[in-house]
Amino acid sequence: MSACIIVSPVEASAEAELAARLHVVDSDQPQVSVLDLGVTRGDGIFEVxxxxxxxxxAVDAHLRRLGxxxxxxxxxxxxxxAIRAAIYQVVELAEKHDEFSVKVIVTRGIEGSGVATxxxxxxxxxxDFAAExxxxxxxxLLDRGYPHDIAARAPxxxxxxxxxxxxxxKAVLREAARRGAxxxxxxxxxxYLLEGPSASLILKFGNKIWTPATAQGILPGTTQGAAFEYFADAGFATAQVLLRTEQLWDADAAWLTSSGRMLVPICEVDGRPIPxxxxxxxxGNAALLARTN
Structure with missing residues (x-):
């Protein structure tokens, strides 16, 4: 299953053959230097x-967010x-399942080299996301420790x-488990409401479907965007808005959504059931799972 491709990710000064920049490797064997800043400092980015x-x-959306x-x-x-080509090639190489994932990782590389990995x-x-x-x-609910406008004030x-x-x-998930969540x-x-540690938040209020505004320093969710397309086609009004924490209790429904999980309903918040x-x-999940791109 674990098909893996090493990519030369930096734009070349002269156009090079794309195939020469993609290298299929054995994911069970060491491929990354212990000096890589992604290993030593977590200095890098990723998409799933x-x-x-x-x-x-949502390849285009993921690549935009990566950029x-x-x-x-x-x-x-x-x-x-080049990264797009690697995505499609690794899908072809992978063991076939109805649902699986592809992770793209880019690091700053070995310190001083100026070459990304x-x-x-x-x-x-x-x-098994079907159960969720x-x-x-x-x-x-856990306080992230920053005000909602931190992204503009402290980029x-x-x-x-x-x-x-x-x-x-990962630490907040362990804290959630300690609290029985x-x-x-x-x-x-x-x-203000923000997002999950690996998911976007979506709330339903009557005929309105809202997600917290990304200007608060949260990720624009690719699956949230696809879900909004479904909700809009189904007749709902969709929007990014600032949502106070207490508005969660007034919602008719709430979901966490991500590329692997799709729409997962929230059934309880801080020990209190919600609809x-x-x-x-x-x-919504049927529509998301029926997508072809």
Whole structure:
């Protein structure tokens, strides 16, 4: 399953043969230097794409977000077309499943070299997301520690970049487990809803479907964007808005959404049950799983 391709990710000064910049390797063997800054400092970025029935999803959106993250970290300008080619090649090489994922990783490389490192890996997630989609997840609200406008006031904090520095994202999941929950919704220190550690938040209020505004330093969700297309076609009004934490309790339904999980309903927040719209969840996931790109 773990097909892997090493990519020469930086834009070449002269056009080179694309095939010569993609190298299929054995993912079970060492491929990255112990001196790589992605290993020693978590200095890099990544994206994870869902693959449904052999078709990688939202490739353009993921590559755009990768480019934005690279710019925020002052990485060299990436050859996104080389990375795109690697994505499609690794999907072809991977063991076939109805659903699996592809991860794109770019690091600053070995310190002082000025050469970025990148690879693309296909993998099958160990989790069975079907259960989460049907039954929902329990979440806790945790303060991220920044006000909602931190991205504009302190861009050096890299709020909104999808970096390899995931220690906090994993720590909050352990805290959720200690509290008897499955996942987390981050809040700002001044009382606004943000996102999950690896998912976007979507809320339903009557005929309105809202997600927290990305200007708060949160990632623009690729699956959230696809879900909004479905909701708009179904007659809902969709928007990015500033949402106060207390508005979560007024929602008719709430979801976490990501490339692997699709729409996962939230059934409990801080030990308090909230409504689950099973019919809309099933219809939305059916639409997301029927996508061809």
């Amino acid at each position: 794409l869902g693959v449904i029935n052999g078709k990688p999803q 934005v993250s690279a710019a925020m970290l002052d990485l060299p300008k990436l050859d996104l077309e 990148a690879w693309v890996l296909a993998f099958k997630a160990p989790d 989609r049907a039954e929902g997840v329990k979440v806790v 050096w904090l890299l709020a909104g970049a999808k970096t390899l520095s995931y220690a906090v994202n 499955d996942d987390v919704v981050f809040t700002s220190s001044d009382g 689950v719209d099973h019919a809309l969840t099933e219809a």
